[in-house]
Amino acid sequence: MGPRNRRTTGTATGPARPSRSSGSSPSSRSLRMSGPAPRSAARRRRLPLRLLLPTLLLAALMAMLMLRGYVHSEILADHRIRPEATTDEVPQKILDGGPVIDTRDGHETGLRVPDHRLVLTFDDGPDPTWTPKVLDVLERHHAHAVFFVTGTMTSRYPALVRRMVAEGHEVGLHTFNHPDLSYQSRSRIDWELSQNQLAITGAAGVRTSLFRPPYSSFADAMDDRSWPVTRYIGSRGYITVVNDTDSEDWQKPGAGEIVRRATPKGGKGAIVLMHDSGGDRHQTVEALDRFIPELQARGYRFDNLTEALGAPSALTPVTGPDLWQGKAWIFLVQASDDITGTLAICLAVVGGLVIARFALMLLLSGAHSRRVRRKDFRWGPPVTEPVSVLVPAYNEAKCIEATVRSLAASKHPVEIVVVDDGSADGTADIVEALNLPGVRVVRQRNAGKPAALNRGIAHASYDLIVMMDGDTVFEPSTVRELVQPFGDPGVGAVAGNAKVGNRDSLIGAWQHIEYVMGFNLDRRMYDVLRCMPTIPGAVGAFRRSALEEAGGMSHDTLAEDTDITMALHRAGWRVVYAENARAWTEAPESVQQLWSQRYRWSYGTMQAIWKHRGALLDRGPSGRFGRVGLPLVSLFMVVAPLLAPLIDVFLLYGVVFGPTRRTVLAWLGVLAIQAVCAAYAFRLDKERMTHLISLPLQQILYRQLMYVVLLQSWITALTGGRLRWQKLRRTGVVEAPGGPVRRERAAVVSGDGGGVDRAPDRSAVT
Template structure:
């Protein structure tokens, strides 16, 4: 055995397909950014309960009877007070993009310093404000990361709140703080058996606990004078004053600062940071090395999450406009189409079309389906010539057709060259000027060909789209595709018919004027969506393309997720190829340019952009369920679902379909749409990376047949 033969004999290692992995990683990264943004903005881990007071018998008297600063570092228990005629203004819950700059401006005007107890979430979102605090000589302390009541939390959670807060400070301003104020804290005299263990534990981690002895209660917005009264120390005493620069409207706080500071400064008070007032070293120390870069990375990630989320919100607004705009157009224009085509006096021309047509059936390994397909054509109500083009089948497809020995049915064999080549081969062998094209797994109703060729009574019509229906809709995946076909495809075609810019003649059921096909060069293999490609080419050549709703064809839809993925991947990628190929239509003038001005933009929006953005509805559903407001989120999602249900029910009514399959509509919106989204995302990645996608044969079972029309069905 030669080395080359040996290499061939080795089993090939299965390679992980790159594009699905890229699509999955993109989705995962997007979800992670959204969750990070929700975590930082919505305080998912916050516990907003305020504990009831507990007995204080175990709290040292020197703490409850002492000052607002508690030092339990190194096992000590000390209580500190601010010296006389010194005031430490402290601001909680910031930084806030609206009010913190105004507070800083007021302090600057009055030549005062203050101490800001910031939360990690707000610091992560607005790091530039923390940098400004430090640059202007103010002191920064921790107020936890998510603002929970630490009396309810474990030591592990307390540690986490401290470390995450320090991480945000390091990334925002390159500092670490040794000052800490517990959320929902009050005066030292209110320390009890629940809050004291937390203070002692945090102090043991190297922090100075800072409470207050003057609470302005500015969060209540009691009025400027009342804030000033509550914040003013008594008889020259020193004080730690509690105020807020976030959490709501702080205009009264800003006004109170501008009044309080000059008044107390005139009485000899100095407004200092906490460590300045205590004549202690600064509590804010620089961070270097890995700690600094880790913090900067955190701030960068939060900024990226905010930017991405802003983009997603814009995308959600866009998809909202597109979805509701499309639904409105579909309902309005499909109703107009139904009124026009169902009038008793409606005619495509002065006389019905009775001339025979050639039906082309490209077939590749359709042994299980081809007999039903051919028999449905021979038994029709319109004279036809049937040409089955066997495209190199290896399962005896051609022999089955020849063995039927049906009149007017011919078999043309060729080496495997693809569907476009098979259709062109059939066109070259056709005897008639009206050409009907169908798939080898599709079954026509007796009236289908007759209804399909009637629009050719209008000499301006170059092609006709039929009404493709799912024949195997008894499975869940089949039912979902049935909803999609009736609502998404056929309702769309009514809309596009009225707008005179039909984008696609379905490969399962379509008819063409031979002259029109020859003028545009026949079927092209430039794209994987030859049906969309030829339709756009006909529009650009000036032909009308219309929809015949009564020309029903029953096709076998994929019955597994893998086959469905393969089919829709080809469809979506082929549609992108066709749009790109015919992009110059947008610059064309005259009647032939109508498709470029109206149709191509609509197809790009509704078939490429909207499906790509549609899962944002479900993404924000998850976001709202996790971060709130839960009630409004659920109500909004059901409102969108209700609109879709109304459109779907209307589409089913137009097609005289039973409404029972719509029971699975909510599940379709949750699961099926996400699958289609990933398929479209993979198609985008393929297009952007310049990949090539080959035709893939779907496995068929051959169980589809045309149903017997029920009484009252369309005639």
């Protein structure tokens, strides 16, 4: 192939652009961007999008999970029954008195239920399975009872408490978390009572004066530990109700035995203890259906407590702020349950997606590797014709010499076109001073990377065009390896293998893992599926005819490389991956720079997906990307990474609220799968495994940052926010291993050093 007509080098004419921003287009109106605003305005926009909204959303999510865990796990409960204490301080009239202990207003009275009156009491509910069955039996036999409910169960099943009250039963407090109050402080006792009362108020709109302490039995079991608590609770306006007949149904001795134990002797009245929660209560329900009619036939009445004692109702209607406070509590608990249930479903979905993605990557990347590494594999006739290499550069003084020298050492014939996009640090002067053969400089006013690339395409002499960033260095064999796939006339573009050069820092090592996994697994998978989503700006090659058919580099998105790749697919061209075309780039070295870079990548990817959403309706061979590629890219690059934080959220939830062991094992299982995939990717790329030592820490810290960045991108997209180019500060330390590139840091012109860089892959770490 001979050279095309050469074009003269010159300065771009036309109006100057004040920044590296891209304009909007009708195809991407909902995901738009603009040039820089004044710093104060940008700061005002950045704070809500970058910090406020993601922080509030994550805080609300964690609050809902903590509330749900608190209500469900009984994290503050104390299920241990303490040893009995002495009874020296307990009045004898209480020990000899009845099961209803009234210590209000300084009085100390024990009351008994009159003869032939039975008060059935049920503890620990309401239970969604057994409480309705108990209520059905009571309704069928026209009997009333007292339900001592816990705050946790009431908060979760408020409708059952409303039914109890509506059907004439009484409810009483049984604390919120079911602790042994004999060993709790007064502040904890007050909290248990108030929270229990709040739940009952929110559920049924009433306040109760009845209380039964957990682990209580008969009045004569009162001791010097429990008696002070009973007196204190009486001073708070509550009547303590224990029992004098225990059915011991919790032992599940059989329905007949439960009936026998619950039956009082000689026609005496009694308060009978049963349970409607805490396990399988089918024996209790069966016994109750026999017990009530049998004793009714013997002249017994089944009343609630105040009916049996002939006293005013223990339930008082609540109105005003107290009622709304209770309703708000119930609403929040119900919302937390609903949200957690939804999140659990999402977790199952994302877990399945993650495992499916890993399995697909391992399977297809292995197939790709075996195919391209066969001794007889050829793309077609060897490509030996010269290539035009375009280097868009904006304030790349610290990096440009290393970049150009690496290209000049190429083993493939190249012409090098450096497009200086209005640099203010002497970038173009540095290139011209090198006086290297085959290197040309095109100067233009600052117009943005897509404009610089299009300018370079216009000045390129050859039909095969390689594009790279001004902060990247090539190995001597990179260009040759990159253009060999063009031996296949159906290939329109080739993605190379970008690698992190500054991997010695912790952040660099994390990005190194991400880059290697992204290229060696994701790109191989997408190559086999023929739906490569991105040709990295750091190292990619194109046919000129394919670029012209796709309309050239577009300003419509911040991800011009993803945009052009999708456009090539839709034009019917094949995009492939060349694993041996390695380029070395400098990754961000600070969290701030990493945040800015990934925010732009994520947002630009969303713009490109939105712009090319019409690919879903494309037909014919060019429709393959719409049928396969666009759904996979949207799922694995945007949706799944957004849901992936659920893995870590539920890890924290499980560690705090349990089951801790199973939760940690599940998380370690996910980490093990990631480690296997990472190790396989490192093996394919012949990388040292030592960098994988930081993989667990990457999953704990680095991945969280990527989550928040993606969330911010979503918020920006959904709110129609604007995003401008962010410059990254470079150091110029990257060089190709084994290449002739020299570090000339002391000789370069000082300047911004920021690079217009692109991602090797915008797949979030999942």
